[in-house]
Amino acid sequence: MEPNDNKPKKTGRAVMPEQPPLERIKNFFEVPLGYTPEQAMIEAQRCIQCKKPLCVGGCPVNINIPWFVRLVAEGKFVDAARKIKETNGLPAVCGRVCPQEDQCEKVCVVGKKGEAVSIGRLERFAADYEREHGEAQLPEIPKWTGKKAAVVGAGPAGLTVASDLVKKGHKVTVFEALHTAGGVLMYGIPEFRLPKKIVQSEVEFLQRMGVEVRLNSVVGKLETIDELLSNGYGAVFVGSGAGLPNFMNIPGENLSGVYSANEYLTRVNLMKAYQFPEYDTPVIRGRKITVFGGGNTAMDSARTAIRLCPEEVTIVYRRGREELPARTEEIHHGEQEGLKFKFLTAPKKFIGDKDGRLQGVECVKMELSEPDESGRRRPVEVKGSEFVIETDVAIIAIGNGANPLIPQTTPDIKVNKWGNITVDQDTAKTSKKGVFSGGDIVRGGATVILAMGDGRRAANAMHDYMMTGVW
Ligand SMILES: Cc1cc2nc3c(=O)[nH]c(=O)nc-3n(C[C@H](O)[C@H](O)[C@H](O)COP(=O)(O)OP(=O)(O)OC[C@H]3O[C@@H](n4cnc5c(N)ncnc54)[C@H](O)[C@@H]3O)c2cc1C
Ligand code: SF4
Secondary structure, eight states, rough: OOOOOBBBBBSOBBBBBOOOOHHHHHSOOOOOOOOHHHHHHHHHTTTOSSSSHHHHHSTTTOOOOOHHHHHTTTTTTHHHHHHTTTTTOOOHHHHHHOOOOGHHHHHOOGTTTTTTOOOOHHHHHHHHHHHHOOOOOOOOOOOOOOOOOEEEEOOHHHHHHHHHHHTTTEEEEEHHHHHHHHOOOOOOOSSTSOOOOHHHHHHHHHHHHTTTOOOOOOOTTTEEEEHHHTTOOSEEOOOOOOEEOOOOOOOOTTTTTTEOOOOOOOOHIIIGGGGGTTTTTTOOOEEEEEEOSSSHHHOOOOOOHHOOOTEEEEEOOOOGGOOOSOHHHHHHHHHTTTTTOSSSSSEEEEEEESSEEEEEEEEEEEEEEEEEESSSSEEETTTHHHHHEESEEEEEOOOOEEEOHHHOOTTSBBBBBSSSSSOOOOTTTSTTTTTEEEHHHHSSSOOOHHHHHHHHHHHHHHHHHHHOOOO
């Protein structure tokens, strides 16, 4: 484990200060505390300003990384934030949640002989500095083009479309089903990883640029896509995400104490169940909690659970540690916080008491066989290896499917066999004239930055379509 003495290392990265594990499991405050200006400058000086910077190609939105890092090294923090914002509208979010270890930092040249430059942490630092010093400057908004666009869903995909279109001079209305904007950034990713005030300040910034955000507005119930198109919106972007939880379809899934990760995280994050009864929504806290899955959602659920039930939280995953798809940082933080893992294990049925309350889960051991279509080795049951884990709360975090409402109410939008909207890769055009789409509703559960990249491509194509009428 990295010693957390907050001092920059000569050869390695400047270490970011963090809340100590035993302290942070008693609260929901952010875990990494961010660089000081001095630490950020020292870290930025580790960048060797490559002539052919591989990091830029590793970033899905091609941030000019060496340029912004140099500005940080020179102490020009606000300029650095502005440089990032030329291609990334949500740097304070991406600096916190992007899987940099698989993107820009993975290909950083400095990383070949030691630790890569902490690009994500520097991005976060620059964005936080700009916001905290009240330096976020509204861009110049051109004269109205006379065109209006509608955006369905205020997640990272929809917010990016809105930002890009308003900057091109269009009027934009975002329709959001929930009572707050931000999508998974608000209802999924926990406060201790992404403080909600940061997401809200990004949304407010958009509103100050002139974007109208209509909350509690479920498109497909209030108005359909066809109605939006005939009510004066020249183009519509569908960024409705993948919010439909997958279940395991095993006996006992309806017992009290069994949650989908979506419900659990929404209750705790969005509805603030961790502050019940001050807030209205309760959640079963439990003594022993078991989380099923190995991705970011499973880690977020487990790390949330440990803050509510410090007694025992176990992650059950059917493959091994090597195959865990969650971000390395999340796994590391989860282990520090005392999460237990049962690898190569899968659930078979939930066991309840006479009142229908969860008591345990019968599991079976797995072993890995040949790789499947995804290239990962397929887990198969070890016959006769069943055993029971005692648990009073179970959280199912095995992925989400596409929200079906839009395709159901707009049948001429084509979807694939999983219900994801199919689009042209370059233009984000759907099969329906005037309608564009991107983010998780197209990709299935993916990442914030990929959703934003989709939003950027869609906004460019929507602009062209609204200005020329050519489909
Ligand atoms: C728990 C969790 C942790 C994650 N952690 C990470 C991470 O660390 N890093 C990372 O990069 N990615 C992470 N992801 C994935 C990432 O959050 C998503 O890929 C991203 O949010 C997708 O953005 P989106 O805009 O497509 O959809 P969403 O963020 O899902 O937003 C869609 C929005 O559309 C709204 N909506 C749906 N239907 C309608 C309708 N009919 N009318 C109006 N509004 C509607 C929804 O309420 C929602 O607000 C995580 C996901 C989860 C669930
Ligand atoms: S690859 Fe690494 S060292 Fe090279 S410019 Fe990018 S961040 Fe700097």
